[in-house]
Amino acid sequence: MSKLYPWLFGGALLLAGPGAWAQQPAATTISGDFRGLRFEQFVQRLEAQTPYRFYFDPAATDTVTVRVQADALPLVALLTRVQQTTRLQFAIDEATRRVFVTKDYPLQTQLPDSYFQPGAAPALGPAGPPSPPSAATSAAATAAGSSEFKLYEVGPRQATTPGSKATLSGVVRLADSGRPAIGVAVYVENPSVGASTDREGRYALTLPPGRYNVNIRGMGVRAARRQVWLHGSGQLDLEVAPDVAVLNEVVVEGQKERNVRGLQMGVQTLDIKTIKQVPTVFGEADILRVVMALPGVKTVGEGSTGMSVRGGGTDQNLVLFNDAVIYNPAHLFGFFSAFNPDVIKSVDLYKSAIPVRYGGRLSSVLDIQGREGGRKKFGGSGGIGPLTSRLALEGPLGSRGDGTAKGSYLVSGRASYSDWLLHLVPNSALKNSAASFYDLNAYVTYDFDAHNSLYASGYYSRDRFRLASDTVYNYHNTAASLKWRHDFTDKLQAYFIGAYSSYDFGLSTTRNAAAASTFDYSIKQVSGQANFNYLASAKHTLDFGASSILYNTQPGNLQPLGEQSLLLPVTIQHERAVESAVYASERFDISPKFSVQAGLRYSFFQALGPRTVTNYQEGISRSESTATGTSTYGAGQVLAHYSGPEWRFSTRLELTAHSSVKASLTRMRQYIHQLTNTTVVSPTDSWKLSDNYIRPQVGDQVSLGYYHNFKRNTVEFSLEGYYKRTHDFLDYKSGAILLLNPHLETDLVNAEGRAYGVEALLRKTEGKINGWLSYTYARSLVQVNTATDQVNGGAWYPSNYDKPHDVTLVGNYRFSRRFNASLNFNYSTGRPITLPLAKYYVDQALRVYFSDRNAYRVPDYYRVDLAVNFEGNHKIEKLAHSSWTVAVYNLLGRRNPYSVYFQTVNGQIKGYKLSIFGEPIPTVTYNFRF
Numbered sequence: 001m002s003k004l005y006p007w008l009f010g011g012a013l014l015l016a017g018p019g020a021w022a023q024q025p026a027a028t029t030i031s032g033d034f035r036g037l038r039f040e041q042f043v044q045r046l047e048a049q050t051p052y053r054f055y056f057d058p059a060a061t062d063t064v065t066v067r068v069q070a071d072a073l074p075l076v077a078l079l080t081r082v083q084q085t086t087r088l089q090f091a092i093d094e095a096t097r098r099v100f101v102t103k104d105y106p107l108q109t110q111l112p113d114s115y116f117q118p119g120a121a122p123a124l125g126p127a128g129p130p131s132p133p134s135a136a137t138s139a140a141a142t143a144a145g146s147s148e149f150k151l152y153e154v155g156p157r158q159a160t161t162p163g164s165k166a167t168l169s170g171v172v173r174l175a176d177s178g179r180p181a182i183g184v185a186v187y188v189e190n191p192s193v194g195a196s197t198d199r200e201g202r203y204a205l206t207l208p209p210g211r212y213n214v215n216i217r218g219m220g221v222r223a224a225r226r227q228v229w230l231h232g233s234g235q236l237d238l239e240v241a242p243d244v245a246v247l248n249e250v251v252v253e254g255q256k257e258r259n260v261r262g263l264q265m266g267v268q269t270l271d272i273k274t275i276k277q278v279p280t281v282f283g284e285a286d287i288l289r290v291v292m293a294l295p296g297v298k299t300v301g302e303g304s305t306g307m308s309v310r311g312g313g314t315d316q317n318l319v320l321f322n323d324a325v326i327y328n329p330a331h332l333f334g335f336f337s338a339f340n341p342d343v344i345k346s347v348d349l350y351k352s353a354i355p356v357r358y359g360g361r362l363s364s365v366l367d368i369q370g371r372e373g374g375r376k377k378f379g380g381s382g383g384i385g386p387l388t389s390r391l392a393l394e395g396p397l398g399s400r401g402d403g404t405a406k407g408s409y410l411v412s413g414r415a416s417y418s419d420w421l422l423h424l425v426p427n428s429a430l431k432n433s434a435a436s437f438y439d440l441n442a443y444v445t446y447d448f449d450a451h452n453s454l455y456a457s458g459y460y461s462r463d464r465f466r467l468a469s470d471t472v473y474n475y476h477n478t479a480a481s482l483k484w485r486h487d488f489t490d491k492l493q494a495y496f497i498g499a500y501s502s503y504d505f506g507l508s509t510t511r512n513a514a515a516a517s518t519f520d521y522s523i524k525q526v527s528g529q530a531n532f533n534y535l536a537s538a539k540h541t542l543d544f545g546a547s548s549i550l551y552n553t554q555p556g557n558l559q560p561l562g563e564q565s566l567l568l569p570v571t572i573q574h575e576r577a578v579e580s581a582v583y584a585s586e587r588f589d590i591s592p593k594f595s596v597q598a599g600l601r602y603s604f605f606q607a608l609g610p611r612t613v614t615n616y617q618e619g620i621s622r623s624e625s626t627a628t629g630t631s632t633y634g635a636g637q638v639l640a641h642y643s644g645p646e647w648r649f650s651t652r653l654e655l656t657a658h659s660s661v662k663a664s665l666t667r668m669r670q671y672i673h674q675l676t677n678t679t680v681v682s683p684t685d686s687w688k689l690s691d692n693y694i695r696p697q698v699g700d701q702v703s704l705g706y707y708h709n710f711k712r713n714t715v716e717f718s719l720e721g722y723y724k725r726t727h728d729f730l731d732y733k734s735g736a737i738l739l740l741n742p743h744l745e746t747d748l749v750n751a752e753g754r755a756y757g758v759e760a761l762l763r764k765t766e767g768k769i770n771g772w773l774s775y776t777y778a779r780s781l782v783q784v785n786t787a788t789d790q791v792n793g794g795a796w797y798p799s800n801y802d803k804p805h806d807v808t809l810v811g812n813y814r815f816s817r818r819f820n821a822s823l824n825f826n827y828s829t830g831r832p833i834t835l836p837l838a839k840y841y842v843d844q845a846l847r848v849y850f851s852d853r854n855a856y857r858v859p860d861y862y863r864v865d866l867a868v869n870f871e872g873n874h875k876i877e878k879l880a881h882s883s884w885t886v887a888v889y890n891l892l893g894r895r896n897p898y899s900v901y902f903q904t905v906n907g908q909i910k911g912y913k914l915s916i917f918g919e920p921i922p923t924v925t926y927n928f929r930f
Contacts, residue, residue, distance in 0.1 A: 028052075029072040039064040039088070050075060052092070056101035064088060148225050155209075155232030166230050167490040167535065169204040170237040172197050172216065178375020178396065178405060181240060182346060183271075184218030193538060199346060199369050200453070200485070206538040216240050233490040235450050260707050265650060265662040266352030266720065268294045272344050272371075277771075277812045277822050277869075284385050284925065285341035288329060291366065293808045295759035295774035296351055296720075298828060300801065306330075308801035309351055310722060311755030311780025312363030313729065315674030315687075316697070319366045322443065322457035324479035327503035327523060328683065331437040331463055332387075332416060338461055338477060340414045342381050342392040343441050345371035352703040352722060353650040353664035356585040356599035357531050357545060362668045362699035362726060370443045370457060373408035381929040390414035397446060407446030407454075414439050435465035439477075451487040463683065475505035475683045491536070497529040505683050508561060516561040519739075523553040523687050543599075544584035551577045551672070551689055556740045570740055576608040577689045579671050585648065592654070599648035605671040607640040607691045609633030614743060621788040622693065622746045640692045644669055659708040670697040673730045675738045686738065688730075693745040695728040714766040719758065726753035731784055731791065749789045753799065755780040771811035771822075779804055791853055798832040798854045805829045818872070824865040830858040836902055836909055848909075858900050859913070864891045882928040889921040 028050050034042050039061040043054045052075065068081045079090045079099075091100045091107040100107050155166055172181040180201025187194025188207065195203045197218075205214075209230050216224045222241040268291075276285040278293060292299045292307050300306040306314040319326045321339065329338045350358065350365040358365045373394030382391035392412035396405030415438040439461035447453045459479040466472045481499040488494065504522035509515070529547040536542060555572040585599030611633050617626045633639045650664035673694060676685040690696045705720035728750045732738075736747035757778030764770045780802040785794030806828040814820040832854035840847050867887035890896075895918040902911050 028075050030070050030075060030078050031072050033069040034066045035069055037066045038062075039066060039086075042066040042082075046075075046078075052097045052099050054099045054101055060103045061088065061101065148227070151211075151227045151229055152236055153229045153231060154236050155230060155234035157231045164209060165206050165537065166209050167204055167206050167233040168214070168228065168230055168236060169202065169233075169490055170235045171201045172203060172238045172240060173201055173375070174221065175239045175241045176376060177242075177379075178408065179372050181218060181221055183269075184216060184221055184240070186238070187215055187217075188212045189215070204490075204535055206535065214238075235490070260654070260658060260660045260709055262652070264350075264353060264355075265652075265664050265705050266296075266350060266354075266703055266722075268349045268351075270347040270349075272341060272346075275341065275344070275347070277820075278810055278824055278867075284336065284383070284388055284390075286337050287339050287341065287344060287347055287368065288337040291347065291349055293774075293810055293824065293826065294349065295761050295776045295806075295808070296757070296778070297349070297364075298776075298778075298801065298803050298806055300831075308780075309349075309364035310701075310724060310757065311753075311778055311799065311801055312699075312724075312726070313674070313799075313801065314676075315672075316361050316363035316670065316699075316729075317366060318358065318361035318364070319368070321368045321459060321479055322370050322455075322481050323483060323497050323529075324457070324459070324481040324499040325501040325525065325527075326459075326477055326479055327501065327687070328475060328477060328685075330683075331439070331461065332418065332435055332465070336388070336416075336437070338439060339368060340390055340392070340412050340439060340441055342383070342390055343370045343410060343412045343443065345369045352666055352701055352720075353597075353648065354666055354668065356543065356583045356601050356646075356648050357529075357547075359547070359581050359583075359601055359603055359646060359668065360549075360579065360670060360672070362670050362697055362729075370441065371410065372443065372445050373410035375405040375408045379930055381927070383925055383927040385925040386923050387418045388414060388416045392441075397444070406448075407444065409445075410441070410443045412441045433465070433467045435463075435467075437461065437463040453485045455481075455483040455485070457481045457483075470511040471507055471509040473505070473507045473683060476503070478502045491534060493533045495529075495531045497527075497531070499527045499529075501525050501527075507684075510561060513562060513564040514566045516565045517558055517567050518561050519556065519558050521554060521556055521684075521686055521739075523551070525552070526550045539589040541587045542584070543586075546580070546582045548578065548580040551575070551579070553687060553689060555686060555688075555744075558740055572740060572742055573611055575611070575689045575691070577671070578604075578606050578608065580604045581646075594651075594653050596651045597649070601646040601648070602643070603646060603669050603671075604643040605641070605669075605690060605696060606638045607689060608635075609637040609639055610635045611639060613639060613692055614745075619787065624743055624746060627743075640690065642669075642671065642690060642696050644698070658710070658713070659706070662703075662705045662707065664701075664703045666701045666703075668699045668701075670699070673697070675730070675744075684739070688744065688748075691745075694730070694748065695750060697729045698727045700725050714764065716761070716763045716765065718761045721758045722756065724753075724755040726755075729753055731782060733789070749784050749791075750786065751791075752783045752785075753781065754783075754796075768814045769811065770814075771809070773810075774806075774808045776806040777804060778802075778806070797852065800832060800854065802832055802854070803829045818870065820869050822867045822869070824867075825863070827862040828860065830860045830897070832856070833858050833900055835911070839904075839909065858897045861896045863889075863894055863896060865889050866891050881930070882926065885923075885925045885927065887923050887925070889923070890917045891920055893918065893920050 030046065030049055032045060034045065037045070040058065047053060064086050066082055067085055068078065070078050083089060087103050089102050093100070154168055172184050172186065173179065174181055181197055182199060182201060184197045185194055186197065186203040186205065188205065191207070193205050193207055195205055197203045207230055209232065211227070211229045214226045214228050216226070216238060224240050226238060228236060270290060275287055275290045278290045288307065291297055296310050298308045300308055300314055307317060308314060309317055319329050326338060330336070331338055346369050348367045354365055375396045378395035380391065380393045383389065390412065392410060394408065394410040396408055398406035400406055416436050418436060419434050439459070442458040444456045445453065457480065459477065461477040462474070464472065464474040479501045481497060484496045486494050486496070502522065502524040504520060506518065506520035508518040527547065527549040529545065531545040532543065534542040553575045555575060556570070557572070558567065558570040560567045560569065581601055581603040583599065583601035585597060587595065587597040589595045613631045613633065615628045615631060616622045617628055620626055646667045646669055648666055650662065652660055652662045654660045671690045673688045673690070674685055675688050688694060701722055701724045703720060703722040705718060707718045709716050731749050731751040733747050733749060738744070738747070741747065755778065757776060759774065759776045761772060761774045763772035780799040781796045782799045783794065783796045784791035791797070807826070809823070809825040812820060812822045833856050834853050835851045835856045836848045837851050838849040840849060865888065867885055869883055869885050871883040872881055895913070895915040897913045898916045900911055900913055902909050
């Protein structure tokens with residue numbers, strides 16, 4: 001038996017269509033039962049019965065099992081049966097009695113008879129333009145470019161002038177699943193022009209007409225090259241094979257220099273492989289907890305998914321899932337994020353220089369994109385853990401007639417069964433508690449043609465819990481989006497997006513029949529957006545568009561429950577508003593080393609009726625005693641109007657091939673505010689729209705950063721400093737009532753804020769050891785000093801999110817391709833707190849004397865987590881791929897404070913610390929994929 005690696009002879013052969021045979025072999029018949037044989041054993045049997053010798057790459061066939069039997073079959077008929085059940089292709093050279101075995105595509109062992117005729121396939125030599133392509137060649141150019149041996153002609157053949165340019169664009173997809181390949185580098189070396197594929201796998205290169213070798217490189221894909229003759233602007237979709245051998249990589253190879261050469265600063269990009277490496281509580285991959293391990297991002301409490309970005313509040317983060325807003329991205333009191341990890345494609349966190357298409361929040365944008373379903377075959381994935389299980393199913397939709405799918409679908413579900421854990425709690429009251437959640441996802445993509453694609457997404461989640469009482473809490477998230485991509489020309493592309501989001505919560509209590517009641521709250525929004533991208537040249541890009549959002553909130557509705565209830569119904573007025581914006585941004589590469597991007601977003605906000613607004617005396621603090629009357633506004637009537645510019649500016653100066661400095665200036669406006677009486681995110685947190693008294697928040701941020709890569713771009717270092725000023729964000733008067741308050745403006749005050757800090761990040765992206773180490777020094781201060789209201793005498797004081805020091809280490813060590821371990825360490829300064837210092841009597845009434853607001857701190861926080869992952873064998877041809885993850889959350893058993901509370905004991909006030917995870921929490925999770 002002979003073996004010959006395809007790449008040793010492939011350059012001398014031309015690719016033929018699937019199923020092609022060079023010549024018919026001599027009449028040789030074969031008999032035997034070959035079922036269950038490995039391919040190498042099958043070849044040995046054939047070589048013993050026939051005069052043919054087989055040449056193949058053992059690494060490409062080591063997982064192939066033959067499942068055929070033969071009774072006096074010719075060789076061609078037998079190999080055809082094998083081809084039908086495997087991805088192997090066979091090319092027979094009858095003159096030498098050789099059979100060449102390749103994967104996916106057969107080799108042609110002789111030139112076609114018409115090859116040298118006019119109009120046939122173009123010559124592969126470098127001299128002169130080829131002759132006009134035949135119909136077969138033209139068809140190949142519009143299909144997926146999957147061969148390194150074909151010459152793909154793109155664009156109409158026409159006379160060119162010196163200095164003319166053409167745009168080569170298309171989609172890069174994975175050959176095994178048909179999914180888009182994200183973040184893959186597509187480039188040519190002469191001239192040096194390249195691009196990274198976006199979330200839909202799209203790329204665009206602007207080049208002079210001519211012949212090129214287009215290279216494709218990236219994590220998880222096999223390095224490839226395509227020969228292209230670019231006559232004019234046109235599209236060539238590329239298909240690349242996945243590469244299992246690079247499972248230990250973390251960052252896309254094509255993006256290694258993005259932190260240095262990219263214009264964007266203050267952005268962190270994660271893929272699902274990175275997310276799954278970080279150990280989390282209860283063993284399930286958690287997007288938000290990994291995001292909170294990044295520099296500049298801090299958790300607001302143990303067990304909570306609420307996060308503070310560069311000193312901002314939890315409501316100042318815009319969380320998007322497939323372009324729809326998610327108002328409460330948490331399950332089960334914040335212990336789980338709202339996103340099923342099996343359906344996530346990528347996560348982008350913008351902390352500064354936020355792209356102009358985003359608006360409505362001051363601190364950050366967390367843009368989460370779901371992945372497409374497979375376009376090649378039906379498949380699935382899932383996992384079983386101690387508290388949750390999940391399942392995702394996917395497959396192709398439609399057919400182009402050439403064996404490829406027009407689209408795909410992906411549906412998934414996740415559910416919890418956590419009551420058993422609550423029943424183990426020693427507290428007898430908590431044993432009767434119950435908690436559960438589930439979420440559902442659906443994602444459909446469909447390509448109508450090369451210029452029009454549709455993306456439809458749906459999300460629904462429900463939580464229900466009851467803790468040591470008869471009060472039942474429930475809350476729901478609903479999100480849906482419809483996105484249409486249209487290419488007007490090769491240089492002008494547009495996305496039209498419609499989205500719907502809603503969040504509602506409710507509670508009911510029946511223990512006391514006289515006080516039995518139900519309460520519910522909801523916020524809904526409908527939005528539309530049009531984004532345009534114009535590629536004027538390789539150095540000049542323009543983004544522009546418009547958006548509009550319609551808000552509708554029900555601030556609170558209390559209803560008696562049962563005939564014996566003595567409560568009176570209370571319904572707070574609905575709030576409605578419209579927020580719109582127009583925006584444009586221009587990027588210009590002045591030189592290969594110096595780039596600038598400037599943008600302007602102008603936003604408008606109108607609070608609408610019907611609504612009755614209370615009027616107050618001017619110049620003094622608002623209260624019910626200072627009310628002077630009311631004003632009534634009809635349906636659709638504007639009761640308050642705000643607008644203003646939001647500028648974006650960023651620049652990059654490349655110092656060397658491996659280092660650069662960047663600077664940015666950003667202004668944001670936020671017209672919606674979260675109301676909460678806790679530091680952590682709670683399901684009962686509500687949202688308030690700006691109105692006559694609640695002005696919009698305005699934030700300005702200036703950032704400066706230095707970036708350097710070491711060791712051939714495998715080690716990244718960045719140092720970013722920032723300063724932020726925030727105007728008119730909400731703070732509360734002492735004893736503020738936030739629910740069912742018809743005069744909410746009397747308990748709210750407008751505050752000023754400032755934040756500054758330095759973030760250092762060292763990340764290793766390749767090798768057996770990879771991960772990152774980050775340190776953040778950050779301050780977040782608040783001042784309430786108006787003509788009518790003051791806090792702490794008008795002095796600056798720490799905000800609830802002021803945690804000056806934060807150190808995070810995320811490390812992963814891969815012992816082998818099937819076994820790796822991950823470690824997560826986090827330390828941070830304790831958050832501020834207001835303490836009761838003494839008790840005193842006034843007119844025989846007991847009062848408590850408190851310290852200045854946030855004058856003290858809870859103890860510092862640190863935690864160590866450990867996880868070990870065991871994968872099954874990496875054979876491609878198997879029923880299912882599985883892995884086991886064994887993790888320990890809070891390995892050292894540190895009793896970190898979730899909150900601090902006080903009780904009077906023997907006439908003295910004593911403080912107590914409440915810990916959520918005071919012991920190590922081991923978990924075992926089984927994951928599978930088929």
